[in-house]
Amino acid sequence: MLDMENERFIRISKALGDDTRLRIVQFLSNCCCGCGTGEDESELNACLCVSESPVPSTGASSRLSHPTAGEVCCQINGNPKISSTVSHHLHELEGAELITLQKQGKSVCCALNRGTLQDMASQLLQLANEDQSSCCQSSNRQKSACC
Amino acid sequence: MLDMENERFIRISKALGDDTRLRIVQFLSNCCCGCGTGEDESELNACLCVSESPVPSTGASSRLSHPTAGEVCCQINGNPKISSTVSHHLHELEGAELITLQKQGKSVCCALNRGTLQDMASQLLQLANEDQSSCCQSSNRQKSACC
DNA sequence: CATTCATTTCGTGTTTTATCGAAATGTGTG
DNA sequence: CACACATTTCGATAAAACACGAAATGAATG
Numbered sequence A, B: 001m002l003d004m005e006n007e008r009f010i011r012i013s014k015a016l017g018d019d020t021r022l023r024i025v026q027f028l029s030n031c032c033c034g035c036g037t038g039e040d041e042s043e044l045n046a047c048l049c050v051s052e053s054p055v056p057s058t059g060a061s062s063r064l065s066h067p068t069a070g071e072v073c074c075q076i077n078g079n080p081k082i083s084s085t086v087s088h089h090l091h092e093l094e095g096a097e098l099i100t101l102q103k104q105g106k107s108v109c110c111a112l113n114r115g116t117l118q119d120m121a122s123q124l125l126q127l128a129n130e131d132q133s134s135c136c137q138s139s140n141r142q143k144s145a146c147c
Numbered sequence C: 001c002a003t004t005c006a007t008t009t010c011g012t013g014t015t016t017t018a019t020c021g022a023a024a025t026g027t028g029t030g
Numbered sequence D: 001c002a003c004a005c006a007t008t009t010c011g012a013t014a015a016a017a018c019a020c021g022a023a024a025t026g027a028a029t030g
Helices: A006-016 A018-028 A042-046 A069-077 A084-095 A114-128 B005-014 B018-027 B041-045 B069-077 B082-093 B114-128
Strands: A052-054 A061-063 A099-102 A107-112 B051-054 B062-063 B100-102 B109-114
Touching: A006 A018, A006 A084, A006 A114, A006 B005, A018 A069, A018 A084, A018 A099, A018 B114, A052 B005, A061 A084, A061 B041, A069 A084, A069 A107, A084 A099, A084 B114, A114 B018, A114 B114, B005 B018, B005 B082, B005 B114, B018 B069, B018 B082, B018 B100, B069 B082, B069 B109, B082 B100
Parallel strands: none
Antiparallel strands: A052 A061, A099 A107, B051 B062, B100 B109
């Protein structure tokens, strides 16, 4: 296991080791607006997840490509406005690079960072399939009196 | 994501989200004696990880197929005898099904449960590649006034 | 410029987790 | 049976994580 630092691995594991945060990741994972750029109107129009806020100058609706923090919060605990707790969890997930947060107007858009999940999966597979033939001669073994 | 319960996913994530426990898993992962049954003498004889305790009746050495808790502890913190802290971590990992502990005489043998790591990896890949087209109609969306 | 709205920051109480040493358990040995 | 040994259990302590409400920030609106 060379690539990912333990510190990062632990940060991600901790982030995923909380019920609220896991549910946030799950919601963002199967949310159809979690990956669009907001430019392809046709797919966005069919999606209930997008935020809809009227633009007064044109009278048209502006649509965001990702669910807002408030919408995520609503999905998680039914709270109509974002709680400080969910806000905190979102930033925790952002710190672990599991999601990205982007300010759009007075809202914050949340998007899943699928690459981090893939990295994590490959680290786990590496741990599962680690070459077992090298441990005894290897230098990564701690030299101690006891073993 | 149907298969693994959130509770189990969280248990495993928490177990991997601690530096000491991660190092235990890493050690067991690339330990060459982490998978043998102890019956194939030829491969075990070359391995420094095996426990060697003289059997007085025959005068020969008995070899265990896995590192003992004490040996794991030694690798982790250089402590010649197992600490209560490492013992606790081992049982935490056992609870998450990441390792198995088996009593052999007065020692406990520790073996990595590679299947759990693989399961976890596939869960993460599933999260990463979740179908995004079904969220808006799907029933797994919470119905709330706010969204 | 005052107001509303979405979000964050802050202060605090509560729970969980990690760590340590001492005592207890249990297994094999002389 | 007494003893040594590996490990676990227990009790205490300290640190980290979670949760909550109130106040603060900052952007859009009237």
